[in-house]
Amino acid sequence: MRSHLLNDTTADVYRRSATEGVERVARRLATTRGPFSGVTPAELAPVVDAVDLDRPLGNVRAALDELEDVYLRDAVYFHHPRYLAHLNCPVVIPALVGEAILSAVNSSLDTWDQSAGGTLIERRLIDWTTARIGLGPLADGVFTSGGSQSNLQALLLAREEASPVDTSQLRIFASECGHFSVQKSAKLLGLGPDAVVTIPVDDERRMQSVVLAAELAACRAEGLIPMAVVATAGTTDFGSIDPLPEIAALAAEYGAWMHVDAAYGCGLLASPTRRHLLDGIEQADSVTVDYHKSFFQPVSSSAVLVRDGATLRHATYHADYLNPRRAVAERIPNQVDKSLQTTRRFDALKLWMTLRVMGADGIGGLFDEVCALAREGYALLAADSRYEVVTAPSLSTLVYRYVPEPSGAGVSPEDVDRANLHARKALFASGEAVVAGTKVDGRQYLKFTLLNPETTAADIAAVLDLIAGHAEQYLGENLVHA
Numbered sequence: 001m002r003s004h005l006l007n008d009t010t011a012d013v014y015r016r017s018a019t020e021g022v023e024r025v026a027r028r029l030a031t032t033r034g035p036f037s038g039v040t041p042a043e044l045a046p047v048v049d050a051v052d053l054d055r056p057l058g059n060v061r062a063a064l065d066e067l068e069d070v071y072l073r074d075a076v077y078f079h080h081p082r083y084l085a086h087l088n089c090p091v092v093i094p095a096l097v098g099e100a101i102l103s104a105v106n107s108s109l110d111t112w113d114q115s116a117g118g119t120l121i122e123r124r125l126i127d128w129t130t131a132r133i134g135l136g137p138l139a140d141g142v143f144t145s146g147g148s149q150s151n152l153q154a155l156l157l158a159r160e161e162a163s164p165v166d167t168s169q170l171r172i173f174a175s176e177c178g179h180f181s182v183q184k185s186a187k188l189l190g191l192g193p194d195a196v197v198t199i200p201v202d203d204e205r206r207m208q209s210v211v212l213a214a215e216l217a218a219c220r221a222e223g224l225i226p227m228a229v230v231a232t233a234g235t236t237d238f239g240s241i242d243p244l245p246e247i248a249a250l251a252a253e254y255g256a257w258m259h260v261d262a263a264y265g266c267g268l269l270a271s272p273t274r275r276h277l278l279d280g281i282e283q284a285d286s287v288t289v290d291y292h293k294s295f296f297q298p299v300s301s302s303a304v305l306v307r308d309g310a311t312l313r314h315a316t317y318h319a320d321y322l323n324p325r326r327a328v329a330e331r332i333p334n335q336v337d338k339s340l341q342t343t344r345r346f347d348a349l350k351l352w353m354t355l356r357v358m359g360a361d362g363i364g365g366l367f368d369e370v371c372a373l374a375r376e377g378y379a380l381l382a383a384d385s386r387y388e389v390v391t392a393p394s395l396s397t398l399v400y401r402y403v404p405e406p407s408g409a410g411v412s413p414e415d416v417d418r419a420n421l422h423a424r425k426a427l428f429a430s431g432e433a434v435v436a437g438t439k440v441d442g443r444q445y446l447k448f449t450l451l452n453p454e455t456t457a458a459d460i461a462a463v464l465d466l467i468a469g470h471a472e473q474y475l476g477e478n479l480v481h482a
């Protein structure tokens with residue numbers, strides 16, 4: 001069993017085993033025809049359940065053979081040009097090399113004495129990101145497990161900065177298209193059930209700053225405390241970017257912490273042509289970025305950035321065994337002082353490798369490509385009488401729904417909802433493409449999240465034909481026409 005431990009005597013086993021694992025994935029990429037096999041939980045669960053975890057196979061090759069059946073054959077493949085569903089990106093190879101290295105060396109980024117150069121690399125990338133945002137000389141931040149955790153940490157800092165007598169008085173303002181992690185964070189932070197005030201959006205799904213102004217005024221009039229305004233730079237469904245300069249001005253006027261959730265829109269920070277869409281983000285007190293969404297990084301890779309690094313002290317606790325108080329005086333860089341996590345992956349290495357190989361323009365150029373593709377997709381949808389599309393894309397998502405021809409009189413809105421839902425499920429079951437779904441004003445819609453520069457307008461057109469086919473078939477079979 002010692003031969004399975006990575007050390008100086010097993011370097012060859014490591015080399016061979018890792019290569020075999022890589023080979024399986026490479027073969028899958030070369031041979032899978034669709035993004036998904038269409039397998040159902042009922043079909044796959046028995047295969048996974050049949051594995052006897054108490055009877056090891058003894059070698060990597062046998063385990064990989066088994067893995068073909070329990071995972072690789074039926075995984076959902078984000079690299080495929082017809083995977084158009086969620087905010088998952090195909091990943092860049094330099095980042096994958098980083099991933100292989102960081103898990104083998106297994107640095108933990110909580111303290112200098114568990115990471116050394118890893119800590120310095122993370123700090124450089126935090127500085128690189130805050131500079132791109134324009135947060136100023138005192139800025140700092142830390143890598144996190146994802147946007148949800150980044151939002152939680154940002155709101156924790158905001159709560160501490162508000163230093164209320166009574167936390168039930170605190171209010172957070174976010175658009176109705178904001179991410180649900182804002183609500184979850186409010187709950188985790190012990191705020192009251194009414195803590196999150198939802199601000200309506202305009203036709204382009206951007207927060208209505210006029211309503212925000214009114215709600216802030218009402219908050220003050222009621223003697224409540226405006227703890228934070230969360231602006232979303234790239235809403236999960238629509239990619240819409242809230243009016244950042246207006247929101248910044250209102251947050252400043254009311255003394256509220258301004259958080260920008262750029263989990264999705266952060267790709268614009270590297271964009272050679274679209275960076276201006278984030279104008280105003282430099283006024284934030286904190287920013288969430290998900291490199292694992294629009295920087296083509298493997299999960300997980302995310303960060304929370306703050307204008308004033310000193311505010312990170314709200315997450316600082318000292319443990320004698322780990323990061324004693326004296327380490328601060330000795331200027332030993334212990335990232336755990338800034339993080340909600342303790343043991344923490346060296347995710348920063350993936351971004352480092354990416355920037356060192358491709359550069360910011362390289363990665364931002366890829367994001368630009370998918371934003372341009374979304375424009376093409378919008379034109380296709382807008383010109384297609386079978387579809388109704390909600391709004392022109394700011395980033396790379398399209399929300400639309402199949403609508404029957406006018407001859408489909410007698411088709412109720414509920415029937416249309418069901419036809420769209422059916423089309424999505426039927427497409428998934430076919431494995432030919434994967435799209436997402438969402439609700440808009442209570443009605444069922446479908447969604448493309450375009451994050452693959454290999455996807456073409458022809459792919460989009462083909463998937464729209466498939467969806468229409470499934471929806472028409474559903475209506476044909478389920479409606480009795482008078």
Ligand SMILES: *Cc1c(COP(=O)(O)O)cnc(C)c1O
Pocket residue numbers: 087145146147148149151178179181232234235236261262263264290302
């Ligand atoms: C995805 C997303 C999040 C959550 O990020 P995770 O990395 O999934 O935790 C937060 N905000 C927005 C706008 C998102 O799109």
